[in-house]
Amino acid sequence: MVKIMGITERHVRIYALVKIAVAIGLFITLPFIGTKKPVTDLVDIDSLCRVEVEENSWRQIVIHHSATNGGDAQAFDTYHREKRKWANGLAYHFVIGNGSGSKDGEIEVGDRWTKQIHGAHTANMSINRIAIGICLVGNFEEEQAPTQNQMKSLIRLVNYLSDRYHIPKSNLIKHNQVAQKSTACPGKNFPFQTLLNGVSAFQVQAAQVHTKH
Numbered sequence: 001m002v003k004i005m006g007i008t009e010r011h012v013r014i015y016a017l018v019k020i021a022v023a024i025g026l027f028i029t030l031p032f033i034g035t036k037k038p039v040t041d042l043v044d045i046d047s048l049c050r051v052e053v054e055e056n057s058w059r060q061i062v063i064h065h066s067a068t069n070g071g072d073a074q075a076f077d078t079y080h081r082e083k084r085k086w087a088n089g090l091a092y093h094f095v096i097g098n099g100s101g102s103k104d105g106e107i108e109v110g111d112r113w114t115k116q117i118h119g120a121h122t123a124n125m126s127i128n129r130i131a132i133g134i135c136l137v138g139n140f141e142e143e144q145a146p147t148q149n150q151m152k153s154l155i156r157l158v159n160y161l162s163d164r165y166h167i168p169k170s171n172l173i174k175h176n177q178v179a180q181k182s183t184a185c186p187g188k189n190f191p192f193q194t195l196l197n198g199v200s201a202f203q204v205q206a207a208q209v210h211t212k213h
């Protein structure tokens with residue numbers, strides 16, 4: 001009985017030590033696991049968006065969802081090329097991943113951006129010629145909503161593009177605001193106000209920084 005108690009007590013002590021070791025291990029590693037940086041924080045948007053050709057004079061930004069659970073620029077490019085028969089492939093200029101296909105928050109640059117040519121992301125060709133198309137992976141009309149990393153990346157990208165091409169906030173629109181055949185895109189769960197708030201916050205910050213110099 002005593003022996004059993006001894007073993008049990010030793011086990012308890014070992015168990016306690018293991019728990020402490022695990023706790024210390026988690027304490028050290030959790031900041032890296034729990035707050036894994038979105039890809040966008042590690043990426044220089046300016047170099048990501050830099051092109052080797054003459055830049056188009058973009059005047060609008062149109063936000064889309066992919067209406068799929070997952071996917072990436074390559075998958076949509078294949079779909080647009082083979083099913084839609086669009087020779088230029090991927091209809092959007094940028095695709096922002098949700099972790100199912102490309103990384104969560106990863107910004108992929110499409111060929112149409114690299115070549116600075118019109119998108120095929122709305123049914124209105126005059127809009128496609130002047131509007132940058134950004135697609136977030138996910139179906140935000142169903143149960144999904146954009147991930148936090150997707151929204152962070154989107155806000156960073158929109159701020160960069162609106163600043164670079166002097167695109168006013170009023171020209172930042174959702175696909176369903178384009179006058180054409182009706183669409184749910186980018187879905188009822190897309191938090192457009194969050195995007196607008198993010199853009200205005202950036203512009204106020206930028207203005208404040210600017211006045212200091």
Ligand SMILES: [Zn+2]
Nearest residue numbers: 064065175185
């Ligand atoms: Zn759309």
